Amino acid sequence: MITLRPASERGTANFGWLDSKHSFSFGSYYDPEHMGFSALRVINDDSVDPGAGFATHGHRDMEIISYVLEGSIAHKDSEGNVEVLPAGEFQLMSAGSGITHSEYNASKTEPLKFLQIWIQPNTLGNTPGYQQKNFGQAIGLTTIATPTGENDTLHIKQNATLSQLILAPHSEQTYTIAAGRKVYVHQVAGELKVESQRLAAGDGVKITERQTITFKNELDDQSTALLFDLP
Template sequence: MITLRPANERGTANFGWLDSKHSFSFGSYYDPEKMGFSALRVINDDTVAPGAGFATHGHRDMEIISYVLQGSIAHKDSEGNVEILPAGEFQLMSAGSGISHSEYNASKTDPLTFLQIWIQPNTLGNPPGYQQKNFGQAIGLTTIATPTGANGTLHIKQNATLSQLILAPHSELTYTIAPGRKVYVHQVAGKLMVESQILSGGDGAKITDLQTITLKNTLDDQSTALIFDLP
């Protein structure tokens, strides 16, 4: 079964300095039917004004992934990490037993756009951790995060895998789903056909009870998506 989550039906929040679109319930946006999908709890599509950002605040027992689409994040946390996260890079902050951090638009002139993703861990009270990496823009499927951190991937504390899918124009890929697993596809840029369903930027698709899915780019522009393989 494939269930679409259209971009234009997402929750919204606009504070002037922040324009955010929520794929799942978050903050003042509440929908009991949109509380997450398996261990995937949050996908926020955030645009932050120049020089603005999230002041220091705390998290615990959550795997928090940031993926920068435009601009750069200035990150600082209570574990002593002070980093700049530029466009194209992934950051995984394991909140564990507790961590405080701030995130600001590193530019005083240009907007910042990034995806903020929360995945619930399968163990609680872990030591906090920080990882950051650019996985490039290779055509095809690139594994970003895994439960083991094997082969240079980010180590996520959940039986989940995050992959980046980049399809060249007029190409396709078959994705195999293990028995009992669920998949969520979030379209980042371009268009993607998931079986017979078409996803545009910001759209999502919940996939259950399928063994394979065909992912196809039928257009002249490149297609970019994130694929979450979930318990």
């Protein structure tokens, strides 16, 4: 089964300095039909004004991934990590037993656009952790996060895998889904055909009860998506 989550139907929040689109229920946006998907709990598509950002706040027992699309994030947390994430960078913060952090647009003149993703861990009370890496822009599937951290991927505390899918113009790729697994695809840029469903930026699809899935880019521009393989 393939179920479309259109970008146009996402929840919204606008605080002046922040314009956010919510794929799943978050903050003041509540939709019982969209509370998450398997262990995937949050995908927020955030645009932050120059110099603005999220003041210090706390999290616990959540795997929080930030993926910078444009601009850069200035990050600081209670574990002593002070970092800047440029465009193309992935950050995984394991909140575990508790962590506080702040996130700001590192630029005073340019906007920041990034995806904030929350995945529920399969164990609680873990030691907080921080990881950051740029995985490049290789064509095809690039594994970003795994339960083991193998092959220099980010180590996520859940039986889930996050991959980056980049398709060149007029190309396709087939993905094999293990028995009992679910897949969620979030379109980042360009367009993607997932079997009969067409995705534009911000769209998503929930995929269940499939053994394989074929992705096609039928246009003249490159397509970029995130693929979550979930329990």
